[in-house]
Amino acid sequence: MKLKVCGMKYPDNMLEVASVGPDYMGFIFWEPSSRFFNTTISEIPNHIKKVGVFVDASLEEIINTIKRYNLQAVQLHGKESPDFCKQLKGANKSEINKPKREVEIIKVFSIKDDFNFGQLQAYEAVCDYFLFDTKGKLPGGNGYVFSWEVLKEYPSKKPYFLSGGIGLEETDKLKDFLQRPESKYCYAIDVNSKFETAPGLKEIEKLKEFKKSIE
Numbered sequence: 001m002k003l004k005v006c007g008m009k010y011p012d013n014m015l016e017v018a019s020v021g022p023d024y025m026g027f028i029f030w031e032p033s034s035r036f037f038n039t040t041i042s043e044i045p046n047h048i049k050k051v052g053v054f055v056d057a058s059l060e061e062i063i064n065t066i067k068r069y070n071l072q073a074v075q076l077h078g079k080e081s082p083d084f085c086k087q088l089k090g091a092n093k094s095e096i097n098k099p100k101r102e103v104e105i106i107k108v109f110s111i112k113d114d115f116n117f118g119q120l121q122a123y124e125a126v127c128d129y130f131l132f133d134t135k136g137k138l139p140g141g142n143g144y145v146f147s148w149e150v151l152k153e154y155p156s157k158k159p160y161f162l163s164g165g166i167g168l169e170e171t172d173k174l175k176d177f178l179q180r181p182e183s184k185y186c187y188a189i190d191v192n193s194k195f196e197t198a199p200g201l202k203e204i205e206k207l208k209e210f211k212k213s214i215e
């Protein structure tokens with residue numbers, strides 16, 4: 001199972017987290033967040049994909065940020081429409097990253113108690129992954145787990161990231177979930193606030209323990 005560590009902020013901490021070996025590292029490009037990032041990304045190994053997290057940012061802002069930070073993925077955490085994702089995919093193919101690999105598009109859906117999976121259909125062709133997070137006061141990083149039971153209704157074959165308040169306390173529940181049919185397309189686990197001592201500052205020992213538990 002892949003691991004994404006989101007909400008990185010501090011250069012030394014990025015290097016420490018890199019040593020744990022996640023597959024993705026996320027950077028929040030949404031100013032109101034306590035994890036808002038606008039400085040320099042440390043030299044982390046190439047196999048760790050850098051993900052830019054955006055909330056209803058313009059196409060221009062996203063493209064400029066991809067270029068500035070050499071991002072390999074973008075996570076869209078707002079109300080971005082299928083057409084917006086399509087435009088981003090188009091820009092991606094033509095101008096962002098040629099001749100390198102295309103930037104992955106991760107579209108986020110926030111879940112409270114139930115969820116209308118019908119809305120995924122329009123995004124199938126225009127994003128690479130879905131990410132399921134917990135609906136809360138903020139667009140992301142709320143620190144609450146949603147009921148994964150909802151995913152029994154998952155109608156798609158698109159791989160998804162499971163997110164929302166996941167910490168070491170969820171390890172047993174997660175192991176159980178990963179045995180179930182509804183986790184067939186679960187591609188990665190996304191963690192954030194449950195591994196912090198302060199916004200954007202991750203706890204390395206906890207991350208090591210968690211990574212082992214999902215291997």
Ligand SMILES: O=C(O)c1ccccc1NCC(=O)[C@H](O)[C@H](O)COP(=O)(O)O
Binds near residue numbers: 030
């Ligand atoms: O983390 C933030 O501050 C944030 C703010 C606005 C949009 C997205 C944000 N985080 C994105 C993530 O991918 C988080 O890992 C995800 O929401 C889960 O966070 P948590 O509930 O703290 O585990």
